[in-house]
Amino acid sequence: EPEVTQTPSHQVTQMGQEVILRCVPISNHLYFYWYRQILGQKVEFLVSFYNNEISEKSEIFDDQFSVERPDGSNFTLKIRSTKLEDSAMYFCASSAQRGANTGELFFGEGSRLTVL
Amino acid sequence: AQTVTQSQPEMSVQEAETVTLSCTYDTSENNYYLFWYKQPPSRQMILVIRQEAYKQQNATENRFSVNFQKAAKSFSLKISDSQLGDTAMYFCAFMKRGGSEKLVFGKGTKLTVNP
Numbered sequence: 001e002p003e004v005t006q007t008p009s010h011q012v013t014q015m016g017q018e019v020i021l022r023c024v025p026i027s028n029h030l031y032f033y034w035y036r037q038i039l040g041q042k043v044e045f046l047v048s049f050y051n052n053e054i055s056e057k058s059e060i061f062d063d064q065f066s067v068e069r070p071d072g073s074n075f076t077l078k079i080r081s082t083k084l085e086d087s088a089m090y091f092c093a094s095s096a097q098r099g100a101n102t103g104e105l106f107f108g109e110g111s112r113l114t115v116l
Numbered sequence: 117a118q119t120v121t122q123s124q125p126e127m128s129v130q131e132a133e134t135v136t137l138s139c140t141y142d143t144s145e146n147n148y149y150l151f152w153y154k155q156p157p158s159r160q161m162i163l164v165i166r167q168e169a170y171k172q173q174n175a176t177e178n179r180f181s182v183n184f185q186k187a188a189k190s191f192s193l194k195i196s197d198s199q200l201g202d203t204a205m206y207f208c209a210f211m212k213r214g215g216s217e218k219l220v221f222g223k224g225t226k227l228t229v230n231p
Contacts, residue, residue, distance in 0.1 A: 003160065033217070042120075043207065045218035056217045091161070105219065107153075107161040 002026045006092050006108035014116055016081050021111045023075045023092030032075045033093040033105060034067065036060070043091065049075065082115045089113075118143040118210050122222035129198045130230050136183075137193045137225045139208030145169075147213040150184065150191045155224075156204040164206070167191065169213070198229045 005024045013019050025032050034046040047057040049067050066078045075094075079086055089112050093105040120141045129135035141150070148169045155161040167175045167184050174182050179199075183192045195202055208222040 031217070035219070042223050043219075043221040045220070048217040058218065104163050104166065109158065109160050 004092055004094055004106050004108035006090075006111045008111055009109065010112040010114070012114045012116065013082055015084060019079045019082055019086075019113060021077045021079075021090050021092075021113070023077075023094075023108055024073055025075055025092065025094030026096075026106055027073070029094035029096050029106070031055075031095045031097070032067075032069070033095075034077045035091040035093065035107075036088040037091070037110075038085075038088045046077075046090075079113075082113075084115050087113060087115045118145070118148075118212070118220045120208050120210050120220050120222040122206075122208050122225050124225045125223070126226045126228070128228040128230055129195075131198055131200060133198055134194060134196045135198055135227065137195075137206050137208075137227065139191045139193070139222055141189050141191065141208070141210050141220075143189070143210065143212075145212050149211045149213060150182075151209040151211070151219070152180070152182070152191075152193045153207045153209060153221075154202075154204045155207065156201070159204075161207065165193065195227075200229050200231060203227060203229045 007022045032049040035043050037043045045058050047061045048055045064080045068076050089110040091110045092108040095105050150167045152164040153161045154164045165175050165177045165180050179196045181194045205224045205226050207224045210220045
């Protein structure tokens with residue numbers, strides 16, 4: 001069964017360093033998302049992406065964050081200069097239709113980011 | 117803004133028994149979806165069941181069913197004949213229909229099914 005894959009599963013980085021989290025969405029999906037979950041807190045929406053541009057972003061998704069679909073298969077989240085509070089599990093998701101039409105998103109297993 | 121509240125951080129149930137997970141939400145929207153997602157240990161979150169707010173009939177998927185009370189803004193999940201593989205975090209989530217793309221999640225309920 002096709003699934004969303006994420007790498008790395010765990011990354012430890014120093015504060016101020018750049019981090020890139022990678023995702024391979026399901027191949028025929030067109031809508032892509034990043035969510036994050038800080039330990040003990042809710043899963044929070046970061047950004048949605050369609051047709052090579054951001055369609056929606058939350059207030060968390062500030063100038064330190066960017067997303068890209070560099071080669072038609074990968075979908076990346078870049079954090080330019082990590083802060084301690086960026087430590088979280090980051091989930092990538094994709095859907096075949098616009099999420100608001102079906103609500104069914106397919107999630108990856110997550111990438112745990114630890115900022116020291 | 118929408119909020120989703122799951123008041124049970126952890127629950128446990130014996131295999132083959134029935135368990136109900138609670139979820140309440142707050143919204144001023146009239147058209148929306150509600151979901152239960154399941155996340156087994158070290159695995160992806162997967163959709164368990166979806167309810168469209170304009171449908172009065174409660175959604176069911178095999179052993180999983182919901183009790184959707186729109187006026188009370190309540191959306192509980194009932195798991196019948198619990199199986200060991202049901203052990204997981206369960207997240208209740210809300211999505212406005214049309215417009216916004218984002219899922220708004222509750223904090224989750226950790227369900228353990230005991231043999």
